[in-house]
Amino acid sequence: GNPAVVGAKNSPRVRDQVLPTRNSSFRVIVHVDLDCFYAQVEMISNPELKDKPLGVQQKYLVVTCNYEARKLGVKKLMNVRDAKEKCPQLVLVNGEDLTRYREMSYKVTELLEEFSPVVERLGFDENFVDLTEMVEKRLQQLQSDELSAVTVSGHVYNNQSINLHDILHIRLLIGSQIAAEMREAMYNHLGLTGCAGVASNKLLAKLVSGVFKPNQQTVLLPESCQHLILSLNHIKEIPGIGYKTAKCLEALGINSVHDLQTFSSKILEKELGISLAQRIQKLSFGEDNSPVIPSGPPQSFSEEDSFKKCSSEVEAKNKIEELLASLLNRVCQDGRKPHTVRLIIRRYPSEKHCGRESRQCPIPSHVIQKLGTGNYDVMTPMVDILMKLFRNMVNVKMPFHLTLLSVCFCNLKAVNTAKRGLIDYYLTPSLSTTSCSGKHSFKMKDTHMEDFP
DNA sequence: TGGGGTTAT
DNA sequence: ATAACCC
Numbered sequence: 001g002n003p004a005v006v007g008a009k010n011s012p013r014v015r016d017q018v019l020p021t022r023n024s025s026f027r028v029i030v031h032v033d034l035d036c037f038y039a040q041v042e043m044i045s046n047p048e049l050k051d052k053p054l055g056v057q058q059k060y061l062v063v064t065c066n067y068e069a070r071k072l073g074v075k076k077l078m079n080v081r082d083a084k085e086k087c088p089q090l091v092l093v094n095g096e097d098l099t100r101y102r103e104m105s106y107k108v109t110e111l112l113e114e115f116s117p118v119v120e121r122l123g124f125d126e127n128f129v130d131l132t133e134m135v136e137k138r139l140q141q142l143q144s145d146e147l148s149a150v151t152v153s154g155h156v157y158n159n160q161s162i163n164l165h166d167i168l169h170i171r172l173l174i175g176s177q178i179a180a181e182m183r184e185a186m187y188n189h190l191g192l193t194g195c196a197g198v199a200s201n202k203l204l205a206k207l208v209s210g211v212f213k214p215n216q217q218t219v220l221l222p223e224s225c226q227h228l229i230l231s232l233n234h235i236k237e238i239p240g241i242g243y244k245t246a247k248c249l250e251a252l253g254i255n256s257v258h259d260l261q262t263f264s265s266k267i268l269e270k271e272l273g274i275s276l277a278q279r280i281q282k283l284s285f286g287e288d289n290s291p292v293i294p295s296g297p298p299q300s301f302s303e304e305d306s307f308k309k310c311s312s313e314v315e316a317k318n319k320i321e322e323l324l325a326s327l328l329n330r331v332c333q334d335g336r337k338p339h340t341v342r343l344i345i346r347r348y349p350s351e352k353h354c355g356r357e358s359r360q361c362p363i364p365s366h367v368i369q370k371l372g373t374g375n376y377d378v379m380t381p382m383v384d385i386l387m388k389l390f391r392n393m394v395n396v397k398m399p400f401h402l403t404l405l406s407v408c409f410c411n412l413k414a415v416n417t418a419k420r421g422l423i424d425y426y427l428t429p430s431l432s433t434t435s436c437s438g439k440h441s442f443k444m445k446d447t448h449m450e451d452f453p
Numbered sequence: 454t455g456g457g458g459t460t461a462t
Numbered sequence: 463a464t465a466a467c468c469c
Binding site: 057058059060061063077078079095096097098101102121122123124275295298299300302303304305306406 | 454455456457458459460461
Binding site: 037121122123124125126239240241242243244245276342356357358359360 | 463464465466467468469
């Protein structure tokens, strides 16, 4: 395909190439996936749990468990009853409060960002890193006679033979070395183990990271791409094809990855829309040009609680106050301010699998200003707003039965970017008195303290 | 199925 | 505001 790639492929003198990342579309991506993350965090918190079968419980579910427990038959998302039956010695810890998991999760992302700033989070326990530039720099440091001494770190998918005359192989091997350094750093600095997959795009990196499973890594060389994607037993195993799309494809008689590869593009586009159809059909060939997008700080903060039954307004208000109190702490830490608040509910016969309803509204500016100060009561006005949203969704004069409440702060804005001026800054106690520790502290773009004696 | 997250429509 | 996707 790409002439630049073909030209580079047989070139023995890597250092003579100019603009290596611009004239080639070949990327090196790593997917880093922590082993049973919540269980690992719990074992670090309490080392006595280390050699015992451990499960992390949320409500009546074991959401994850360590490998001791897995050996004894416990699976992720298993009912507590079933898990105890399978494994009576199972130790359970409650994992409904995500605070420590979230904090550790961001420590991992920040550690990876030290290698290369382009890090995309996927959930709390997975990260993608684009290593293309880093690999290119290391290649340029190598003398041409050192190329023949480059070695792989970890497994090579499908036991494929390495060709050291193939520059793409060399790049991926250097990627595997960086992946090993990342896993070493995660273990040495944070005490965490995990898997890594190195490949030429996000899809393949993610698929290959799971091939050797706990605490190992695998690199995929281009010649084994089809082997990997065709090794999947069902289209639903392709990240990007979820429950709904899989059902839709099954209705068309598409069950295997090969079925999807060979299915009529025209018909698929008519059924799923051109965008989704073209995207997933490319995925079925292992093609994925989506970039690694730096996640940066979160776009939203939310807290939720599920329960068997909530059927009165007072009950709902109490739950909302609990959720809100935790959220206000988190928002205070972040340093930015949310400009929108949302309330989410789930009603009892949750007809749909994901039957949630929500109402949102802007947060009044006088309330925004009080956020993060701790000096003023922000609970009262926020609860008032949330209860109005609640009554907008739920007719409290009629019987109701809710099984979930969630509060979300979103539309986060840095405090000083445009509208806030100098006078405003000096008149707002929160900004001069609140400690904004951490890397998310706002920057004074147009304002400098030196300007004001 | 929990308690989170994201983007597209 | 919802619906899809991810963990």
